[in-house]
Amino acid sequence: MPTPERQHPNTTEAKIRIAPSVMCADLCNLETDIRELEKSGINLLHFDLMDAHFVPNMPIGLALIDQLRQKTDCDFDIHLMVENNDFFVEAVADIGVQQIAVHAEAATHLDRTLSEIQGHGIKAGVALNPATPLFAMQYVIDRLDFVLIMTVNPGFAGQKLVPATLQKIVDCQAFLNERGVNIPIEVDGNVSFQNIPKMVAAGADILVGGSSSVFHKTGSRSENIEKIHQAISLGLAKRGCDA
Ligand code: DX5
Numbered sequence: 140m141p142t143p144e145r146q147h148p149n150t151t152e153a154k155i156r157i158a159p160s161v162m163c164a165d166l167c168n169l170e171t172d173i174r175e176l177e178k179s180g181i182n183l184l185h186f187d188l189m190d191a192h193f194v195p196n197m198p199i200g201l202a203l204i205d206q207l208r209q210k211t212d213c214d215f216d217i218h219l220m221v222e223n224n225d226f227f228v229e230a231v232a233d234i235g236v237q238q239i240a241v242h243a244e245a246a247t248h249l250d251r252t253l254s255e256i257q258g259h260g261i262k263a264g265v266a267l268n269p270a271t272p273l274f275a276m277q278y279v280i281d282r283l284d285f286v287l288i289m290t291v292n293p294g295f296a297g298q299k300l301v302p303a304t305l306q307k308i309v310d311c312q313a314f315l316n317e318r319g320v321n322i323p324i325e326v327d328g329n330v331s332f333q334n335i336p337k338m339v340a341a342g343a344d345i346l347v348g349g350s351s352s353v354f355h356k357t358g359s360r361s362e363n364i365e366k367i368h369q370a371i372s373l374g375l376a377k378r379g380c381d382a
């Protein structure tokens with residue numbers, strides 16, 4: 140089991156998790172990079188699995204996830220950006236992962252796929268592109284353990300936040316509250332030091348940290364993680380929590 144995430148001393152941010160996006164890491168020195176992150180209290184890693192069809196990219200593959208599984212106790216958060224969800228669900232379930240998000244836009248049989256994921260004892264999530272209405276999850280909401288709100292169009296790191304997605308996080312929180320569903324909202328895409336306070340204030344619970352935060356070129360991994368904790372505190376203060 141992963142070690143409990145380091146609780147930042149002066150906020151109630153234990154419920155806010157940071158999930159470094161592995162595709163943004165130093166892939167030529169990945170084990171070293173992961174050790175740095177673990178030393179900073181990280182216990183959740185985000186893997187973007189792309190098939191070059193649903194999105195025109197393929198940064199990492201199954202072998203990398205499988206090898207890394209042998210090297211770390213971190214929870215694995217799989218973000219599928221593929222056309223054949225069911226194949227990749229089985230493949231990563233065999234490796235051993237803790238949560239899987241599938242895109243509503245790529246799921247022919249979303250309800251069945253989410254059930255398959257949960258059937259493996261893995262947390263199931265739906266990923267929604269910026270333009271996709273929240274209503275896409277209306278009839279699978281009882282199959283969800285989390286929601287992944289894309290704050291950029293999927294496929295590439297280093298993009299800029301789609302502005303409308305900040306309101307979408309607020310609307311997603313309201314959508315879940317109205318239905319009495321208390322599940323985490325994960326946000327993914329340009330989760331930067333500047334955007335984190337707004338995202339957390341809006342309701343984000345899991346932050347996928349990529350090139351604009353965890354792996355930002357201006358700081359070390361530990362320095363960047365510390366800056367993220369400070370940004371989370373600002374967001375919680377705005378959300379009305381103790382900071
Ligand atoms: C994009 C991926 C993200 C990406 C984030 O499709 O889902 O996880 O790595 O990269 P940044 O943080 O640079 O937007």
Ligand code: ZN
Nearest residue numbers: 187218327347
């Ligand atoms: Zn992702």
